[in-house]
Amino acid sequence: MMCRLKPSVGGLHLVLTLALAGALFLAPAEAQNRAERIVSVGGSVSEVIAALGAADRLIARDSTTNYPASLLALPDVGYVRALSPEGVLSVGPDLVIAEAGAGPAEAVAVLQAAGVPYVAIPEDPSAQGVLAKIAAVASAIGLPEEGKALAASVQDGFARAAAQAATVTSPKKVLFVLSMQGGRIMAGGQGTSAEGILHLAGATNAATGFEGYKQMTDEAVLAAAPDVIVMMDREGDHAMSDADLFAHPALASSPAAVNGAVIRMDGMLLLGFGPRTPDAAMALNAALYGRG
Amino acid sequence: MVALPFARSMPGDRSARAAMLFWVLLAALGLTALLSVGTGASGVSVPQVLGDLWAGQPISTRDRVVLLDIRLPRLAMGVLIGAALAVSGAVMQGLFRNPLADPGIVGVGAGAGLGAVFAIVLGGLLPASVAAVAGNHLVSLAAFLGGWASTLLLYRVATRRGQTSVATMLLAGIALGALAGAVTGILVYLADDRQLRDLTFWGMGSLAGASWAKLLTAAPLILPALALAPLLARGLNGLALGEAAAGHIGLPVQRIKLLAILAVAAATGASVAVAGGIGFIGIVVPHLLRLASGPDHRWLLPNAALLGAILLVLADIIARLVVAPAELPIGIVTATLGAPVFLWILLRRRGMMDL
């Protein structure tokens, strides 16, 4: 089974058009002290900036930024939690937008001391969290109208995803498998963004009784009896064939194995909790329940 | 060997050579420090800033911050921690009479690591009031307390009737290391993805978080330990003969052992606390110096402080330049450069290794 993402591309176009239109109507005064050299720290923050049509104002990004792919060409200032203060200063930013928890704290303090405006964006893996994130980023980069438009479209997306999820009469039990290193199944438990996206897609998490991404014992996997396995789409050596997956003794007799039900999706799309999350939820829903 | 006309030294007396090495290292540290202040991703140039200052022009905030709040505290921390790690290594090796001993052995490393892991994974569970007081130094504080507590525990285990058994301490250190590893494993299991990344980065060490505030927390522990080290030099020389012989030549062996352990716990604990795990300095530096000018601790300890500082500052320069504008964890740099150099030394001087 494969999922399709066509709707999201259309949505993005719409957003971009709206954003561009909005930018033309900005007051001149606002435009003058608008940040034009932005460093974005955090994958979902970068995604929101790009969705607001401000990708051309980005001059550097952190190592967790990987969507849209065009941003990968920007200089990398390092991992979100291990920033180099002089490295960030060296690209000459007039604004740093970072997800909450970026650091180290000393580096952030130095950036602020150097007179670089620094905005921290709160993180929350939920629909409300995504909307709040969009609003915060939009206001930080001086695009409140575009922010409202994007938020509206994302909210609309969440509503459609919710409506789609609501049509599900018998939710499927889904096991999110993060990795199967050495035959050990690392699954997404309670409170993870994996569980978040499963709920948005109208499915239940087969992995219960623990929080975070943990290794499950084979017997617990057996007892969970998932209807479907969801995995991140990987290329090269990390790719695992369905045959290998269902050869695992704990999965071999599961309903998922019987039906050959495995869904692979891009990790950042699936777990990123950004503007693409409604699309991800709907795509996952479609893949799960055979629509689309 | 360089023959010095002015040194009235007899054959086998390497103190003149060690003294010359001291001055060479001191000069090299000066040059390294200039290089460190003068280089960085941002391209702020010291001569230019000084020229502007001379001409009476104001310095931009950015240049001032880069020089005074980024590069200078980093340099100071590199010097302090490099010296602390190298001297701690030399003192431990002298105490255990083993050139491969490392501060990790006395449990400081394991204990400090455990403290840091606790703070990273469980720091969020602390009452808000405690978290507010500890603030950003929570990990440093926990690492230091962990290192200190484990050292005291080992000391208690290994000391009977006022005599500290170095062998027992070594064994207990290994046991404590294993226990700390297991508890760390449990905490790693509990950690979420971000905490796991934090743990990984912490384990690789970094000076990126250098600040005057951090320096002020580490210096009061590291500087007294470094100042104490020269007082231990004669004692460590004597311990090379074994504890009994050291006592017979008039050394207060028990007091030397206690002071050495305290100094190492303070210096290593504070270093690990503010900069994370930085390997190889503690083993490579004393070893190189013993090859160059002999094992006399009266010269080995000050020279180790200088060479340790030089190597860590150089490693930091590399760490922040190779992947700019990002930077490498410094522990990766010290290990990737230190390990091959060390192997090369072992190959070349194979016959000397048992010495």
Add this chain to the structure above:
Amino acid sequence: MLTATTLTVTLSHTTILHGVNFTARPGALTAIVGPNGSGKTTLLRAVTGEIPSTGPVTLNGHDIRRAKAWELAAIRAVLPQATPLAFPFTVVEVVRLGLASGIDAARHGIAAQALARCGLQGYEGRLYQELSGGQQQRVQLARVLAQVWQPVAQGHPRWLFLDEPVSSLDIGHQLLVMQIARDFADAGGGVVAVMHDLNLTAMFADSVALIAEGRVLGQGTPAAVLTDGLLTQAYRCRVRVNTPPAAGTWLLPHAASLAAE
């Protein structure tokens, strides 16, 4: 004067010395002899303060258990049986480890003289670990000699405690080392040596303490202690003491003649 009275040593719940009395006087070479495991080295370690013991021990009137390490180091030096060295020190650096801090020039002189006295001139720059076992033993002797270079200092005798000082030496160096000890005693210092070789003991010692199973069987002149009866009792094999007219006492083990049970 060294006196130990009712000296008892118990290590790991085993009593090794049972209320031993032992004395040594300055100006004399006092040997401690006895079979393997009899407690010779334990006695030496107890009277140097290296291991805990009970029963009063005084050296030049100092209670060795109350004296500070540096106070004892100023009046006596100890040569252990074997001294492994942890780091690659040169020979002269090893010898200087025994010297209290003082004027450099004088220390150079003493280290060089001590090495020369032990037949090691020219070895100053060699690394200790590269020497043979016998050479290492002589370097350690030079270190110990340097520590108490003057046998009498400020009117008080100084002491050499030697644990089997000739055990790994050839016959020429055995005689050299015993002569060094003899000269130290003749110059007014005190020497206490644990000895294995009864003939060397008979040749050089002024006083001999014979130990067996943690007890002193006798202490006195070699002629008084090294007798057929006492030696046979101590070593559990028949030993005949000979006295050739030209030399002093001369001992030969009585081949294939184990003592009667």
